[in-house]
Amino acid sequence: xSGHDGDTxxxxxxxxxxxxxxxxALVLIAAAGVVITDSLRLGVRWRPIEGPAAGYFPFYxxxxxxxxxxxxxxxxVMDKPAGGQTFVTKKAFGQVLAVLIPLIVxxxxxxxxxxxVASAIYIALFMWxxxxxxxxKGAPIGIAISLVLFLMFEVWFLxxxxxxxxxxxxxx
Amino acid sequence: xxxxxxxxSPFNLMxxxxxxxLGVIIGVLPGLGGANGVAILLPLTFSMSPTSAxxxxxxxxxxxxxxxxxxxxxxxxxGEPWSVATTFDGHPMARKGRADEALTAAFTSSFxxxxxxxxxxxxxxxxxxxxxxxxxxxxxxxxxxxxxxxxIGMGKGSPFKTLASMTLGFALASVGLDSVTxxxxxxxxxxxxxxxxxxxxxxIGLFGIGEILGSMETGLAFxxxxxxxxxxxxxxxWKKLPQYWMTSLRSxxxxxxxxxxPGGATPASFMSxxxxxxxxxxxHKFGTGQIEGVIAPETxxxxxxTSALLxxxxxxxxxxxxxxxxxxxxLIWGLQPGPLLFIEQKDxxxxxxxxxxxxxxxxxxxxxxxxxxxxxxxxxxxxxxxxVIMVICAVGAYTINNAxxxxxxxxxxxxxxxxxxxxxxxxxxxxxxxxxxxxAESSFRQSMLLSQGDLSIFWxxxxxxxxxxxxxxxxxxxVISWLMGMAxxxxxx
Numbered sequence: 001x002s003g004h005d006g007d008t009x010x011x012x013x014x015x016x017x018x019x020x021x022x023x024x025a026l027v028l029i030a031a032a033g034v035v036i037t038d039s040l041r042l043g044v045r046w047r048p049i050e051g052p053a054a055g056y057f058p059f060y061x062x063x064x065x066x067x068x069x070x071x072x073x074x075x076x077v078m079d080k081p082a083g084g085q086t087f088v089t090k091k092a093f094g095q096v097l098a099v100l101i102p103l104i105v106x107x108x109x110x111x112x113x114x115x116x117v118a119s120a121i122y123i124a125l126f127m128w129x130x131x132x133x134x135x136x137k138g139a140p141i142g143i144a145i146s147l148v149l150f151l152m153f154e155v156w157f158l159x160x161x162x163x164x165x166x167x168x169x170x171x172x
Numbered sequence: 173x174x175x176x177x178x179x180x181s182p183f184n185l186m187x188x189x190x191x192x193x194l195g196v197i198i199g200v201l202p203g204l205g206g207a208n209g210v211a212i213l214l215p216l217t218f219s220m221s222p223t224s225a226x227x228x229x230x231x232x233x234x235x236x237x238x239x240x241x242x243x244x245x246x247x248x249x250x251g252e253p254w255s256v257a258t259t260f261d262g263h264p265m266a267r268k269g270r271a272d273e274a275l276t277a278a279f280t281s282s283f284x285x286x287x288x289x290x291x292x293x294x295x296x297x298x299x300x301x302x303x304x305x306x307x308x309x310x311x312x313x314x315x316x317x318x319x320x321x322x323x324i325g326m327g328k329g330s331p332f333k334t335l336a337s338m339t340l341g342f343a344l345a346s347v348g349l350d351s352v353t354x355x356x357x358x359x360x361x362x363x364x365x366x367x368x369x370x371x372x373x374x375x376i377g378l379f380g381i382g383e384i385l386g387s388m389e390t391g392l393a394f395x396x397x398x399x400x401x402x403x404x405x406x407x408x409x410w411k412k413l414p415q416y417w418m419t420s421l422r423s424x425x426x427x428x429x430x431x432x433x434p435g436g437a438t439p440a441s442f443m444s445x446x447x448x449x450x451x452x453x454x455x456h457k458f459g460t461g462q463i464e465g466v467i468a469p470e471t472x473x474x475x476x477x478t479s480a481l482l483x484x485x486x487x488x489x490x491x492x493x494x495x496x497x498x499x500x501x502x503l504i505w506g507l508q509p510g511p512l513l514f515i516e517q518k519d520x521x522x523x524x525x526x527x528x529x530x531x532x533x534x535x536x537x538x539x540x541x542x543x544x545x546x547x548x549x550x551x552x553x554x555x556x557x558x559x560v561i562m563v564i565c566a567v568g569a570y571t572i573n574n575a576x577x578x579x580x581x582x583x584x585x586x587x588x589x590x591x592x593x594x595x596x597x598x599x600x601x602x603x604x605x606x607x608x609x610x611x612a613e614s615s616f617r618q619s620m621l622l623s624q625g626d627l628s629i630f631w632x633x634x635x636x637x638x639x640x641x642x643x644x645x646x647x648x649x650x651v652i653s654w655l656m657g658m659a660x661x662x663x664x665x
């Protein structure tokens with residue numbers, strides 16, 4: 001469903017699919033390396049009574065991961081560097097970052113001020129930035145959704161969510 | 173059929189209604205789908221009895237299957253990957269002012285597809301379960317091997333990427349406490365990794381966050397046809413539908429096959445569409461708003477989505493990511509899926525099967541009557557929906573285990589999902605490997621123990637040998653078809 005950036009977006013290309021293919025394949029090979037190293041520590045051979053040691057299965061899994069990623073890597077490297085498909089344009093990448101960075105901030109912050117306050121702020125700011133809604137419109141929506149969540153989880157289903165100073169002040 | 177008695181309690185009927193409504197909403201919203209919708213709502217059901225819980229969760233799944241069609245037809249935006257094929261003819265029909273016809277056709281054929289699949293489950297499941305009681309660890313591993321091999325054999329795109337995605341799932345699944353020896357694997361001294369990666373978190377991140385990130389690139393704008401279903405249009409369409417019985421039947425067979433083998437609903441819908449186009453006498457008109465082009469993919473997708481539960485119940489092997497999430501739910505409720513479930517938990521199994529019949533009937537009525545309501549949800553701008561979905565995903569990830577670490581992992585999986593989607597690494601093999609990793613590994617190790625390390629146990633008798641052989645053929649299918657293609661070229665040249 002993604003990857004249709006050709007129609008309206010004419011901003012310059014940031015990365016090609018080929019480059020990303022190479023990067024992801026390298027990361028996967030590195031991950032396979034971690035798996036294989038740790039499996040070797042645990043032992044990958046047959047042990048009397050126990051049978052295959054704990055590292056046996058992950059070792060081969062890591063090996064297959066490394067090999068299949070190596071094929072993807074070689075294929076991508078052999079491709080012509082010029083031309084090729086665009087992975088992401090500058091403008092589109094900016095859009096993605098504009099969502100991703102606030103999401104990371106949101107995740108960090110909700111550990112401190114609780115999920116309800118953080119969510120209300122996150123929704124209001126998101127609406128303000130992307131939808132050009134004034135905060136007077138975004139804030140009530142954010143607060144309303146946090147309230148619904150609060151009622152649903154804390155009151156009806158009795159599932160506790162992370163809470164912060166505000167909820168403590170209110171006695172929860 | 174005591175199952176219907178279980179389902180007909182007022183509480184369960186209410187859950188069914190709630191489930192379908194939630195499911196349709198989930199199906200309509202971008203970024204929330206069957207798999208992660210069920211994953212997010214799973215923790216809410218921990219306090220219910222397993223039977224009530226699975227009724228509600230499976231109804232969410234039926235609802236999501238129905239809901240995907242609404243957005244495809246009215247807005248040309250597939251709410252779910254399996255409704256992409258429905259946009260080809262469904263949206264052109266809506267643009268010509270035949271939206272109600274298209275919607276009725278879609279809902280009715282979804283219903284037919286699901287019904288046929290439930291009938292298949294009703295009659296086939298007890299037989300498969302009985303058969304599977306004879307399975308030892310070697311047979312189970314062979315079936316699991318077949319499952320994963322079929323992803324490689326039947327998948328589109330690079331088999332190496334499928335393999336990488338799958339093994340990454342297996343590797344993540346092996347993190348944590350090893351169940352056989354009690355050793356710690358790949359935790360590197362962190363307490364959070366002790367219990368391993370939770371696949372529910374992975375599902376929420378991969379499918380939810382990943383999709384929102386992807387759709388932010390273009391900045392989704394909903395521009396769509398207005399819809400109202402008039403009763404006489406519904407009746408008119410129903411009169412026309414029986415003449416397409418061949419298309420329906422063909423799509424049902426494709427759907428059931430693709431659902432039971434883990435092809436899943438998405439390839440089933442594309443295949444049904446493709447075959448309907450080839451066999452229809454109006455094949456060249458497909459893409460301009462042919463009703464058959466709506467019937468075929470919807471029937472296929474629903475038949476596949478429903479029949480995916482058959483291997484989950486009888487063998488403990490889910491046929492789709494959503495079935496995998498339901499399987500995870502069963503494990504959490506303390507039920508071990510597999511052949512024994514049919515003996516030890518009769519109420520549960522038949523209650524679930526009865527809820528499939530009723531749930532789909534209720535679902536059909538709800539979607540036919542509530543289309544304007546669901547279409548209204550879609551007119552809410554994306555800049556409001558997107559942050560709300562992010563918040564819901566974060567809440568869902570947290571509630572699985574009350575751990576902040578899981579919310580972090582959700583973010584990481586979101587980025588992985590975005591990258592994998594764009595680079596055409598398939599996600600379902602990874603999810604299934606995450607779910608089945610432990611089971612596959614332990615049945616492999618048990619068979620090795622039985623045979624004292626001799627691999628020949630996998631072809632030691634006819635049953636295991638056949639399953640394993642099929643798996644090997646599927647595994648090397650890309651190579652075989654490539655060789656066959658070469659041979660054919662050689663002849664013609």
